[in-house]
Amino acid sequence: MKQDLPEDFTRDAHDAPEDPRAALDALVAAQREAFLRDPFPSWDARARHLKALRDVLFSHRDALAEAMNADFGQRSKAEVALAEFVVLKQEIDAALRHGARWMKPRRRPVGKWLLPGRAKVVPQPLGVTGIVVPWNYPLLLAASPLVCALAAGNRVMIKMSELTPRTSALFEALIDKTFARDHVAVVNGDAAVGAAFSALPFDHLLFTGSTRVGHEVMRAAAANLTPVTLELGGKSPVIIGEAARLNYAVDSLLLGKTLNAGQTCIAPDYVLLPRGKEEAFIARARTRFAQLYPDFASNRDYTSIISARHFERLQRLADEAQASGAQLHALGTHDAATRRFAPVIVTNAGAQTTLMQEEIFGPLLPLVPYDTLDEALRYVNARPRPLSLYLYADDPRTVERVTRETVAGGMSVNETLMHIAAEGLPFGGVGASGMGAYHGYEGFVTFSKMKPVFTQARLNARGLIAPPYGKRFALLIKLMLKG
Template sequence: MKNDLPEVVALEALLRDQRHAYLRAPYPSWEARADHLKALRKVMLDNRDALADAMNADFGNRAKQEVLLAEFLLIKGEIDAALRHGKRWMKAQRRSTNKWLMPARAKVVPQPLGVVGIIVPWNYPVLLAVGPLISALTAGNRAIIKMSELTPRTSALFEQLIAQTFSRDHVAVVNGDAALAAAFSAQPFDHLLFTGSTKVGHEVMRAAAEHLTPVTLELGGKSPAIIGQHARFDNAVDNLVAGKTLNAGQTCVAPDYVLVPRGKEQAFIERARARMATMYPDFARNLDYTSIISERHFARLQRLADEAQAAGAQLHTLTDSTPDEASRRFPLIAVTNAPDESALMQEEIFGPLLPIVPYDTLDDAITWINTRPRPLALYLYADDSATIDRVTRDTIAGGMAINETLMHLACESLPFGGVGASGMGAYHGYEGFVTFSKMKPVLTQARLNARGWISPPYGKRVNALLKLMMRF
């Protein structure tokens, strides 16, 4: 059924305009692409304070330093890397041919796909809009970006800045509610990238299937952390607390639960409490700690904690404060003995609740992870090569970091993406360029070739050739 909402009609017209513009100039030069990337870098960096202020207002509190570190620094690094390498990525890649095709030549030619759609979540609204856009522009595409309605000030300012920087038939931003997002997913883009929850990812993929639109899904899930038997324990706890409290845990790659050697649970809690006191002194008034994005998400976290506690879990508040509904400040809370069937252990937490799960052997820890949906990230704290090699080999995750949390996302040369329930496809760096390109295979046959030797009518000659070819 056709959707006649005015914003949907406008979206459809915008997509048509961008596709027509693409057809008029389907293969922008590297110089043009570089100019687009430089313009994007300039407008984002020149307006980083204004965007950070808008984000602070949308969240209720989010420190400017955190925004600059977690969003703008990564944007700058990604654009700088694209400017260094993009011209080389554009070049055709020579490929080998098998002996029976010689003297033919083979190559892969990267081509822009056309118009890509980017659906942005609320938790890192600038980074997760600009990151995919960098890859799309480097690959020579046009783009339409749907921002989140949960960050209205940031989304409105971002739309204004993009409109000042790019023609609307090149890069455009649309804002609206869930109805527009659903219609956006159903448009016949040449590629669609969605970042968000696994639940909504199912809906996006179903909508995209109507036009067989290829999708990249950056979802979430329950990303585990393992503290090895002989890890530097205090360093591991400190690092995990830092990773879990960035953006108050509202991060797709935040550690969702921690597997610790049995008997170390209380030591973890005590060290985490000390670390929180160092990082966020006078917690109730500390402005470095981010608020939960909305009342609904605050209530969801409170429900997860209350239901787990009612089922027998113990809650360990790691600050001198309790969750405050008025300010939506939710302190880091460690959880022990949470029943496996509780929502806390089944749903992605996406906030500052941290279940602690004891294990006896490394085999037990690996089995625990492998019997659950494949996560977006996996974190291991260990220094011995045997443990590192074993966990790396015997688990599957979208990405992995050793003795670190979150920072694999900041490495622009590494692809970022999920696997299984945590997503499909990847972007960043060269992999982002490939995601938003058609890597067209091209075979060029030489004037003098043996193709006619295997053409009908089949007979003794072809049979003899087949017998020879099967031997080598």
């Protein structure tokens, strides 16, 4: 491992050049050349890379938490430990535990007419892969896909967010001290660098961010026919069943909505609940929020909104909804100076308001009453397919109906957010909320070419179906097509 970081690590970060594409092209070329020298790393080599990544990130836990805190203005250290480091450690540990098995070839049947030939699928590294990282969980959403890419044996380039400059610079410095740049390289810079990065001829590109930017990334990748995994967002619904435990549901939802101040792609975006239970929901939420965050104005467990622009956007969403007839039920205070935005429950928001049309990405939570489960399901299914769906119900029939009759990237029953932390579950969107998946084995597959290989036996019947085609061939075809 290289020497410790300098005190002012930002000075060693690679500044964005005037012509970002030229420097990025050179970096891709260097990584591709390095990959061709070692196109199939052994599991021992891959495990060393994963352990080195784990060691450098976890030995700088405090510095990374401080950098995130500085970028946000206030980022809960407890949340950083729980939502960034715990989930990341589980991802790395799972890859180290299972990776050797993941990379083994797997036998496949050939069908009776190709016997005694043999078939297998060989997981093969793709080559040079790209990862575009958002600002909301800058460590987890950089390192988690990196774990998958390294376990699969790839070279990796990572574009960090310019909205978290301290975290991005520190992450670059840590990666630079651990890996050669022709193996893993972090790129920092503004939107122009991001656009140039997305247009590079990667062997796979994973993007996490908004649906709007996802369109641009996919368009740029299409020029090179680069396959993409898009982790987007959208409006993740909550359905509270008619016989659900309401207090439990509210408590659970509040935990999911307040984590990172709602700045989470899978945060609950609106709640469908039985008509008439709105007041009980609001009362329970008010009581529970006060218990979770006492002395809210000075509470260090609640995270600030990332920027003044995003704070103002949330305020506009609330003001517009209120102007159109909605009622706002604030659970605490707002402070533009510190960008602390307490949750606001919204009732009677019009369907055409921006609040009900766009992903909120913050602590506003509209309530939408329904009369029957059929009505709630129609409401969800009339909208773009969400990244996540949350159901609170103990009735097996309700759980089965919602599971079968809705389509979402992922689903949790009687829980919020936790499906992303389940070691064996893939994570990804569907439709407008994304495509492809990663985490665990699915992440290994995403960053691999699962190459099919057929091996012909020395003694085989291939000659029986070769020209010239005659009676023997006709009889054989008849036999092969026989029911």
